[in-house]
Amino acid sequence: MFFKLAWLNIFKHSKRSLVVFFAVLIAVGVLTLISGVLSGLTATFLDSILPTAGHIEIKAAGSDNAVNPQDLKYLLPHANKLLAQIQDPRVLIKEKILSFPALVVQPVPVDSKADAKNLGMMGQGVSPSTAFYSNIRQGITQGSFLPQGEGILLSESAAKLLGVKYGGSVMVLTTDRDNNPWYQELKITGLYRSGSDLTDDSLFFVSTATAESLLDAQGMTREIRLVLKNPADSYAVRQSLLSEFPPQHYEIDVWQETFGSLLTILKLLDVVSAIIRIFFIIVATSVIANSILMSIFERMREHGTLRAIGLKRRQLLAMLLAEGGLLGALGALCGLIFGASAVAILAKVGVDVGSATEYLGFASRIYPVLKVTDIVANGAAGIVIALASTFYAARVAAKKSVIDALTYL
Incomplete structure (x- = not known):
């Protein structure tokens, strides 16, 4: 029942729904693109540099x-x-x-x-x-x-x-x-x-x-x-x-030591990636929460009527969360398609990051790679963004008494 009502409300309030949908789509699409580029950097190191330089080098002391x-x-x-x-x-x-x-x-x-x-x-x-x-x-x-x-x-x-x-x-x-x-x-x-x-x-x-x-x-x-x-x-x-x-005659270097600075850079890239993800999640959550909150204020009397005919607070909360979850799932799916398409195109032509990266051991052209774990994580992030934003706004609506909701201007 909740999903049916949520689906009807999405089309009934299409303008607000589109704002939420595109906010999730853009957030997931950008996260997927960023993940692909950073994974491409790691793949360049693991698939190109290591097989060329080897995992162990034996040299004179x-x-x-x-x-x-x-x-x-x-x-x-x-x-x-x-x-x-x-x-x-x-x-x-x-x-x-x-x-x-x-x-x-x-x-x-x-x-x-x-x-x-x-x-x-x-x-x-x-x-x-x-x-x-x-x-x-x-x-x-x-x-x-x-x-x-x-x-x-x-x-x-x-x-x-x-x-x-x-x-x-x-x-x-x-x-x-x-x-x-x-x-x-x-x-x-x-x-x-x-x-x-x-x-x-x-x-x-x-x-x-x-x-x-x-x-x-x-x-x-x-x-x-x-x-x-x-x-x-x-x-x-x-x-x-x-x-x-x-050791008195030979030095044996392992790749973790030889490329220690590059491994540090890769770890820093993971940190940068996490910061960027958090930033986009916060921005997207703020946009979505504001849009859903405005939508709920516009529909306050409607919610009051539903409460008056027997809908309980937790049921209203569940209905609104179902609405946000559906929008989040649709937006995340389309965002993944958009981001994966962009990564697929760039994987063929490459991303020219300049010759400066060559001195760090990376090629001047990076070919993005899309991992299954990134797809799952970014898709889940889109749904969580929508649900978290909806939960905040839904609690505001659920806390209102029936009288306050019916008389809300």
Whole structure:
């Protein structure tokens, strides 16, 4: 009965009902959109950064606090032997990465009067079949990731700055372990676009063999990266590795420590999200409470008549709450549809948040993600907003005596 009366009252007082409906719709829609963007940030970190950097890094002792952590004295010898020592079943992927600073130079003819263009970049010596850098592999625009032989993979932006093209060549100038300058001319076997200006402007890729040859570091590596089946096992796996990699010779970093500042940022984003949600809930509740209160004042005599013919206070309260609940449910449903549609569109085109976020470890373009938990929470928030606002106004009406309600002007 209460829901039937509530449904009739919604259409009877359509103007006030529309105000409540749109207030809930906008609140839920905005909350859903905000949730999608913040979830997209978290997904970028978990799905892009972690698989690229790994869950555990094994490096030479002292490299973390070194003035120049890229110094070649921090290379690990016998890399393949070290890889073979890692037998923990919780490890999914294990690879050696030989990174090194280098100057990438545009080759120019000897008789040319033009100055050679050059870029200071960081080389990544990896296996052509590496499981890391999936974003680079997926971003190949010309050629292939890496050949089995000599070759170099550059970003499109770096190639443009150097004035070189796919199929051409560049000079890679670096220093070997004896601090002697050394260079190789390498054919550009591929170009990529990662979606991150910071990555594109700073990283180039060569095979492990090429990197070892450039640095005169045969069988050596900068670090060993591990990807775990369960990232939460990182501390336990590190503890099990200490017997094979003692602290006096090795440093074992887990992702929670490596990306500690980013995790703090993500936690702060959760706090910001909660504050924004509370703000929208308060604003929406105020708007809805005011609208429902005005509607109840306009219908005070009607309520007095219902009370006079036998409707009890709690029944009047239940009827008004049913009315608010219906409006809240309808508004929340439409708000979820509106917010989810906006998130779906932005998930395809992305949200450009600027290059500043790249220095925090995030990509410059975020792709919102909608979680089931966010849908449920935002939908429930819309209904709670309507019910809380209605309860306040309904109590005002229920407290009135029959005489006061009938004589209310």
